[in-house]
Amino acid sequence: MSKHIDNDTLKQALSVYFISGTTNVNRPLPNVLTEAISGGITLFQFREKGSGCLTNKAKRDMAEKLFQVCKDHQIGFIINDDVELAIAMNADGIHIGQKDAGASITRKMIGENMILGVSVHTIEEAKQAVADGADYLGVGPIFQTNSKQDAEEVCGPERIMDMRKSGINLPIVAIGGITVEKTPEIKRAGADGVSIISAIASAPSPSYAANQFKEIMKD
Numbered sequence: 001m002s003k004h005i006d007n008d009t010l011k012q013a014l015s016v017y018f019i020s021g022t023t024n025v026n027r028p029l030p031n032v033l034t035e036a037i038s039g040g041i042t043l044f045q046f047r048e049k050g051s052g053c054l055t056n057k058a059k060r061d062m063a064e065k066l067f068q069v070c071k072d073h074q075i076g077f078i079i080n081d082d083v084e085l086a087i088a089m090n091a092d093g094i095h096i097g098q099k100d101a102g103a104s105i106t107r108k109m110i111g112e113n114m115i116l117g118v119s120v121h122t123i124e125e126a127k128q129a130v131a132d133g134a135d136y137l138g139v140g141p142i143f144q145t146n147s148k149q150d151a152e153e154v155c156g157p158e159r160i161m162d163m164r165k166s167g168i169n170l171p172i173v174a175i176g177g178i179t180v181e182k183t184p185e186i187k188r189a190g191a192d193g194v195s196i197i198s199a200i201a202s203a204p205s206p207s208y209a210a211n212q213f214k215e216i217m218k219d
């Protein structure tokens with residue numbers, strides 16, 4: 001993925017955004033990722049968190065494997081939280097939350113040629129992230145989620161609509177408890193994409209699950 005990405009290309013890339021770490025799957029993550037790519041995901045985030053997650057060299061080795069799978073299929077590779085690792089690997093981007101390093105300091109560290117995604121829950125946080133140089137916003141949790149223990153309270157798709165009405169035009173991807181059934185409502189609310197952990201990672205067929213999301217998002 002070209003690092004210096006324009007809004008339209010990024011909006012396309014955000015449409016079916018698979019997020020996973022090794023603790024979200026019960027078989028090798030590179031295999032699950034390959035299947036999800038064959039089903040039509042458009043972007044991948046490596047989010048290695050929670051008890052039993054990989055650390056240090058094991059985490060770096062897994063990140064390199066996953067990055068290679070993404071490169072082999074021209075899919076962007078985003079790292080969650082770990083700015084140093086993203087820079088060390090020259091990943092396509094980094095995603096940070098409100099409790100991580102600030103967006104403006106992160107932008108200074110990564111420069112202009114890496115994608116910066118920022119989690120936001122309120123319109124104020126969204127406006128600050130835009131001012132700090134974010135390329136896209138992760139808005140949520142839209143619905144109840146089991147994938148993030150310290151999630152904010154559920155905000156519903158109307159939060160995305162409110163952000164659009166308040167003039168936030170940056171690419172937005174919805175996150176939090178997203179299923180195929182809920183995706184049309186999220187699209188109508190103004191999201192450019194949906195980000196999915198368990199609905200793909202835990203699916204009997206990640207490829208089939210990814211394709212269901214792709215079919216809805218492509219119209």
Ligand SMILES: Nc1nc(C(F)(F)F)ncc1COP(=O)(O)OP(=O)(O)O
Nearest residue numbers: 080095096097098119137138173175195
């Ligand atoms: N990882 C994420 N990715 C997205 C994305 F926009 F990419 F869909 N949005 C939101 C989050 C949540 O990020 P954060 O608030 O730092 O919590 P955690 O580090 O536990 O994921």
Ligand SMILES: [Mg+2]
Nearest residue numbers: 081096097100
């Ligand atoms: Mg984070």
